[in-house]
Amino acid sequence: MLVGYMRVSKVDGSQTTDLQRDALLAVGTDPESLYEDKASGKKEDRPQLAACLKALRHGDTLVVWKLDRLGRDLRHLVNVVHDLTERGIGLKVLTGQGAAIDTTTASGKLVFGIFAALAEFERELISERTIAGLAAARARGRNGGRPYKMTPAKLRLAMASMGRPETKVSDLCTELGITRQTLYRHVSPTGELRPEGEGLLARSYRPRSV
Incomplete structure (x- = not known):
């Protein structure tokens, strides 16, 4: 199952997740399995990210629009993906500089290895x-x-x-x-x-x- 995570930085309503939501749904993400935070990517304490990571099961794939939606700290990103890999869960990035990352494929794993x-x-x-x-x-x-x-x-x-x-x-x-x-x-x-x-x-x- 594809599980989606979305994030915007501002909570004042000036930013929306509409573009992210449309992209996630277009690749087949379950509409009932979309999680959304309104918080800085530098914050590790994001309630919906925690709920999303907890809901993922072996064989699932976490889908994000851009890699920076998951986080802006490289070490945090690596730790999250390492934990997902240990649990048999994939990560797929749809666009942006991390678009080559898809840990369910050999080439995607190589990119994330870098x-x-x-x-x-x-x-x-x-x-x-x-x-x-x-x-x-x-x-x-x-x-x-x-x-x-x-x-x-x-x-x-x-x-x-x-x-x-x-x-x-x-x-x-x-x-x-x-x-x-x-x-x-x-x-x-x-x-x-x-x-x-x-x-x-x-x-x-x-x-x-x-």
Whole structure:
């Protein structure tokens, strides 16, 4: 089954999803399986996206008009598609720069593989900048402040950084503002998610109760 997701950024009525809806219906998306958010693509907490991802089943395909309707953050996009792939769910982009993406086909998987490689490269750059920034801060006698709880964004950075030979756990914890115990409750030394980390990411996609 084809399940559609639509999004506009403004909530003042100046933007509509009519064009997206028409395009999704034209390719055979089930009219009863259309989800719509009015929120910035940079926000991961989008109730209808969470509901859409939860409703998808093995063998379904998530259809979006443009890739930026799903999100504007490359790492978030890669994580979403990775989760869908693990569940046996495809992604199809109808137009725009991501129109070649259709993870139900071999060529589409190859294109998204390139996106994933770029996201990994971006994570490595962030990790390198984090290490360099910590070294510069220590040289000036500055240390981290009060520890805060783990968040989805911090967790993804921890996953990218852990397991890299040059990453020092103490430095990473200082940069993220968490304790070593908090880090290891969510991520293994090799960067793999632990149950508490999986739960945190799962909750980040869960729709809020009204």
